[in-house]
Amino acid sequence: MRITMLTFGTRGDVQPLVALGRTLRGRGHDVRIGTAPSFRGLVEDAGLDFRAVEPPPGMREDLFSQPGMNAAIRKGPSFVRTVRSVQPPTDDEVVAMFEGMRAASADADLVVTAPLTHIAGFTDPDRPWCSVSWIPMTATRDFPAYQAKPRPWGGGYNRLTHRFFDTFQWTSMCWMANKYVERVGGAALKGKSRFGEIGRDRPLLYPFSDVVVPRPADWPDQAHITGYWFHDREWWNPPADLAAFVAQAPPVLLTLGSTWPVHDADRTVDWAVDAARGAGRPLVVVGGGDRELPDDAFRATEVDYGWLMPRCAAVVHHGGCGTAGSALRAGIPQVTVPAVFDNPFWARRMHGLGVSPAPLPLHRLTRDGLVAAVAESVADDRMRERSAALGEAMAGETGLAAAADVVEKYLASTGTAA
DSSP: OEEEEEOOSSHHHHHHHHHHHHHHHHTTOEEEEEEOGGGHHHHHHTTOEEEEOOOOGGGSTTGGGOHHHHHHHHHOOOHHHHHHHSOOOOHHHHHHHHHHHHHHTTTOSEEEEOTTTHHHHHTSTTSOEEEEOSSOOSOOSSSOOTTSOOOSSHHHHHHHHHHHHHHHHHHHHHHHHHHHHHHHTOOOOOSSOOGGGBTTTBOEEEOSOTTTSOOOTTSOTTEEEOOOOOOOOTTOOOOHHHHHHHHHSOOEEEEOGGGGGGSOHHHHHHHHHHHHHHTTOOEEEESSOOOOOOTTEEEESOOOHHHHGGGOSEEEEOOOHHHHHHHHHHTOOEEEOOOSTTHHHHHHHHHHTTSSOSOOOGGGOOHHHHHHHHHHHHHOHHHHHHHHHHHHHHTTOOHHHHHHHHHHHHHHHHTOOO
């Protein structure tokens, strides 16, 4: 079968689909990924077919480099304020994006959408499609929408937050879809949000573990928590100097992914060096500029977490779903510095699971706070034991295989599977 996956955003928005694409390709399917040109190497290195689709500035890999967005995030992790800070795309940019997605999926038997491309499925309703999301988006009484602050007000409040943010996101995306269908003579999307159909009328795959987010009893049957989708690159070998540095002593790892541009990078690295020294550890920094580091710190531009994290004493990260999952699999404590979007949700979950100190929100991050949190993560035996136990609990999960099973079962139900 021919399967097209559509996704935009940062590497964390693309890599999970690359991992799933490899699994589906291994089962005999033709898989292509339609995404921004900057991810061609990531897709093609995995042996998948790449189709370039140009997204507007607010959906590109460098979205955190926008001055307006950065200023909004530095005030605090308000989802609404951050979204409103993004410069709206032009009509031509919107139409070009949807035309690119349509071309990438022209002969597909199934289209798989992601958080920034869910709306595309509703513009081509006759083609079978399903979705993935590394952010819990299905309404529940168990916890609030990821964009909302937890309150002790019960299930009614939690449900209300899901309804509010579902409507907000639908409104934010729907106008773009309608600009496109207006150009091509299609039917406009009208009325209330239809995002609730995802996970009810078609599969919605969640690439995280139910050890981390227990499946709510009020979720529909088609919302599937599969387990994490790790993109293990068997062909990756560490640079000799990195391997030698790590072999000296398990380091603290600092990796802030796509949120680096929001930080004062030099200051954050300086604080992390101090924090690692305070814990008696060297430091490995992934990204964060090119300034020379002291002898007890090492900067890498690109690593495989499956190799590096098991060799670390702890990891400081931004609260991304995939990074948190990699640390859990490695069985090491975490320190989270959440910035925006789903970062606060995953940071709270790591703390709630007992594998990290309390989150250090970016807009409140201090040197002393980081030093104390890293010292706690390295020295707390219970935190280390809890991290190791959760890693062992996840060891038997087969997230990619479970997700591929759901996709193939859905394909069969549509009558398109061979």
